[in-house]
Amino acid sequence: METTSSPSQVREKRRRQGTGSVLLHFLGSMNLAITLLVVVAIASVIGTIIQQNQPYPDYLLKFGPFWFEAFATLGLYDVYSAGWYLFLLAFLVVSTSICLSRHTPSVLKEMRRYREHQQERSLRAFSNRREWTTRLDPAQVEALGAQTLQRHRFRFRSKAHGDARLLAGMAGRSNRLGYVFTHLSIVVICVGGIIDGNLLLKFREWTGQLQIETRNIPVSQVDPSSRLPVSRGAFRGNVNIPEGRSAGVVFLDLKDGYVVQDLPFRLHVEEFRVEHYDTGEPRSFESDVILTAPELDEPIVQTIRVNHPLTYRGYAIYQASFGDGGSLLGMRAWPLRGDDREPWELDGEVLKDQPIDVAGREYRLELEDFQLFNVRPTEDAETRRDVRNVGPSFTYRLRAPTGEAREYHNFMLPVEVRGRQYFLSGVRSTPQEEFRYLHLPADSRGRPDTFLAFYNLLQDQDSLRAASERAAEATLSEYGLGDSGLVPQVALSARDLVRRLLEEDMQAVLEYLEDSMLERQVPEDRRQMLMTFSRLAMERTLWEAYLEARSDGDLQPVSAADEQGQAFFRDALAALSAMDLYAAPVFLELTDFEQIQATGLMIARAPGQPVVYAGFGLLTLGILLMFYVSHRRAWCWIKPRPDGGTDVLLAGANQRDPLGFQRSFGELADELDARLKAAESGAGGRRAGGGGVSILGGAVGGPRGTAGLRNRP
């Protein structure tokens, strides 16, 4: 498309043209277009490497304060609406439009021109050509040529050049429209995209007319400067609606906050459902909604599912997510600190905070989530299909008066781990961490009571003393020292070790034991024995406490040989060891719940969508025309010979597909060849078929002349 000219000519031309057109030339140039294509491609990569539109604190944590700021300035958390990226796109659109406006006139002209002024000499220079000399007269040849061209779908013009005649044919000219459609479509699609990009909103944000709200407050308290009235503009926002509630707004995420967009209707959510396959994977998410609007006589009642949105007056409402909508939870609180260790019952509502007193301190209990199903891989899972549902769980945060908080994730029912049942309670101090689960052994009635009673006994001075004394006696008598008067001393040391165990873990206890032996300079030979003894006394103390806890819980007494009881005891010790990491003032057991879910709906308005879709149509059409319609030309030069015969020259050209055209030109020439031969070899008198004859108006006579048909390559 570019015409070639020497550099000095170009410079000369530009000087004459002035800066405006130089700029225009630059913007519409192919080099710029290709560079832009590549630059936009590379720039787009960034947004796929950095996850877009995440909460700002996540970025801060990931990149550190310096890079966080730097990236925020560059707009890398929302690349595709960053100024520089939009500028690049706009540049591409401008460049394409200029290119289009420069080329379209010549393309259209080219589509209409048959090139019937082509001269014989120039035709002879074509690489695709064939010549014949025939004794048929020119009129016959013209008819045959016309027939042949037509059958190959050429339209043509016939023009006299002196006594010669030229049939100038052209086929597949819509190929040239392909270029126009393709490039026009780019512009159209981008325009549609810009409409839906809602520049107005961005503009209001830049100019400060729109304030971003970052606080988590009820809609009614949001300042009007952070609220958008119903308008015809585009937006895409989200809203969570609990079952049984309704909403008339959506929230548009912007930077580190949101703004509120009013809707011209209200959505009431009847019910939200998750259905599952028997493998436990979700099969469908659906919300039963009722849409009411002032202009509606009857509300619209519909179920929204993934892939099945509800559309109302240009607003499309999608099932996007779901969550808890304020489930009501009944809990039993087991205090782990303080003097009064009696559990008590309390109620709460997910997403609400409430105060909770533990051991004389006031904490805040922030109930965060409730999950009815928890599908986990089975323990010996070999395939992804080996899953089980371990039942309901809930998540809460306990915020100390100092403000720091830890988050807990507790299961309602015991979960089987390696053949034993545990109440799992996960804990973490920041959302970035994984939960680490405390395994509280469930007793033979599937309750946490025994362990918790056991734990409490150990913390209670009197009970511990009693247990330690029983243990000291028993241990000493096993060693045959039953009445050595060592009981108080041994009991004291056992209590000391137990307390250490509660504060730290078993490893630390053993190290402490060893250190204290060294400190007291216990001789080498007795050290081992003493250590074993102290440990036995401690373990015996724990065992005694355990027995007591069991009988408190009215469970049958265990013997030392009871497999179950022993296993429970081992688990209990392991849990004790881990209690220091758990570091919670209270253990909340879920006793009862009423699930209330919330559906997460995305509501979008995209007035540019029809424009974009029209662009898609143009693009597809344009590309198909460009690739699969071949624009080709053929000329048939017919020159009468003095002997009454005719010289025929057939030439053809296709700029874009030389190789393919070579073949199709071959077919064209073969056909003309065959027609000429047939006409010459006495098919005389027969009417030649095809419509070409009548178009030309010339009748086709029988063969004339005697010159043999020669095929001149």
Place this chain on the structure above:
Amino acid sequence: MSTTPDNVIGQFDDRGFLRRLSWFDWAWAAAFLVGTLYASVHFGPWMDVYEQGILYLGYATLIWVGWVWKPARLFSLVVAGLTLFALFQYPDLAAAERNFFLNYLLSSQSAIMWMCALFPAATVVYFAGLLARSEYTQKVGSALTWAASGAGFIGLLVRWWESYLISPEIGRIPVTNLYEVFVLFAMTTGLIYLYYEHRYRTRALGGFVGLIITASVGFLLWYHFDRQAHEIDPLIPALQSWWMKIHVPTNFVAYGAFAIAAMVGVAYLVQARNPERWRQRGLPGAEAMDDLMYRTIALGFAFFTIATILGAFWAAEAWGGYWSWDPKETWSLITWLTYAGWLHLRFTKGWRGTPMAWWAIIGLLVTTFTFLGVNIFLSGLHSYGEL
């Protein structure tokens, strides 16, 4: 018409396209029409109106392909015949192990394993034929490629049936996860290659194209044995849409075409180092390969454009917007721009040859990232295809 000299001569045939069709063309189309009508009625309860539309669209596409490219007729008959035979052996899933034919040939796992064996074999044979300059050996290569593509096709069709045998609620078209689309990729690439082999009348490029298919077969085997990816899992709600039935296959025609273009690019670069020797071995000339590269990229670009547009339609229905700058979408755009760059260089700057071959190869790397890398390395709405 019939009295014109043209027909007498018989060197060319000036009847219209439809009139040139043989009785076999019509019988073949009629046979598939019966099958399609039967499926439309018999499976009607499971299909909505869009799916009916897609069924008939699929039929029309098949007939069009078969009439334009004659070998596709026999191929489709064999595939359909064997698939039907397999389905009749399949009252329940357990039959896959009891029944001799299913166990060794036609259950989806066996058929796919056959595909996995035949494609590498075809590649070796093609190369052997090229190096030994043996026309016959290369023909064997073609036959193996036909067989491999057929095995893959049957594997997918039978798998479709198997998914319903597991449970009707799990049943779905097998183009929904990475495992299935790799089979789809190998098979479509094989078929598209065979079409160009036919059109360009050269089998010399079979080995090169075979390399990329073999690579994907390697991945498939790893994915199967290491990750048990061959198991049929139920569909997550986001994928339960008829759009998938057209979006995914369209995409894979594009990927297949791009893959072939890149491998022709490799062949181009190989031949450029010693044109004379390779010409003697029968590798097509530089101009022909350049042309083939253009054809395949054009095919790929057209299908990729349509697939991306279909994806946008689907996204508008599933995610609330036709374009969300999700990583997969963004990488599709990147891929698209890469090939748009290629086309511009060729048609407006007139570039040919080595740089274009390199660009085609890099294009395939970009495509591979879009197809695979995005699922592995980036997270987004398209995250169902995770490894």
